[in-house]
Amino acid sequence: MATSTPTADRAPRQKSVAARGPLVVRRRRSAPGRRSATLTVLTALMLVYTLLPLVWLMINATKTQEGLLGSFGLWFNGDFALFDNIGTTFTYKDGIFVRWLLNTLLYVVVGAGGATLLATLAGYGLAKFDFPGKKAVFAVVIGAVAVPGTALAVPTFLMFAKMGLTDTPWAIIIPSLVSPFGLYxxxxxxxxxxxxxxxxxxxxxxxxxxxxxxxxxxxxLAPGLVTVLLFNVVATWNNYFLPLIMLKDPDWYPLTVGLKEWNQQALTAGGEAVFNLVITGSLLTVVPLIAAFLLLQRYWQSGLAAGSVKE
Structure with missing residues (x-):
């Protein structure tokens, strides 16, 4: 009686597995990943929470003063006054908005740029050189990161007042040069x-x-440097409390404090309500930050992801 050899029995099975192999691989690759309904809902809520103020700002910047007060906030009015609002914003009170914009750029370029340079030099030195007291420096840096900037505003004001530097650009630039988080x-x-x-x-x-x-x-160090630069630029651009207590001369106001002054005009006796200009100016203030993030996107994304994968 004829018997089949193991080799002869194995050959058809190998051919069958080889024939099914690519199909199995394709099925495994095409299998959808796990989806979480809760995570999807939370992400959608965060997206709405993040974009809704910006959408409101863009819509209301197209309205006149009367249309702003007499229409629904999340929909357009009959008159499209965006370009008129922009022109009036730049010319209102002899173009003081342009002065505030230039002041903000000065504080950002000198303050945020200097803070990034100092943080890069110090962080590189602490990472690549050994010296006595290095652990103590590390503890001081971590402690400085935990202290909010508003807690240091009043002591900084008292110190600068004794030095005669209040109501000058140095009162904003010098504190901006210190960035504990950027250093870390x-x-x-x-x-x-x-x-x-x-x-x-x-x-x-x-x-x-x-x-x-x-x-x-x-x-x-370019990816990390750009990431630190963006953090410092945003912090300096949006700085409000420190300029509020340091500066009294409107000619040195940044955009944050200047727009607040426009907003409070309606509360003063005989003051002019210019809420449409406040909203338009706020929109113009946001545009440079969005442009900076979009232009430097590939740098700061790689900088934030650095160290997340260990080879």
Missing amino acids: LMWTFSTDAVPKEILESARVDGSGEFRTFFRISLPL
């Missing part, structure tokens, strides 16, 4: 972003520390 972020980012082998090779080749930093390390 650059410290942790520099630890893994710049390999020690590259620094040792540069030192062997005779490169100085500053040359090594600006020629080799700084390009590697």
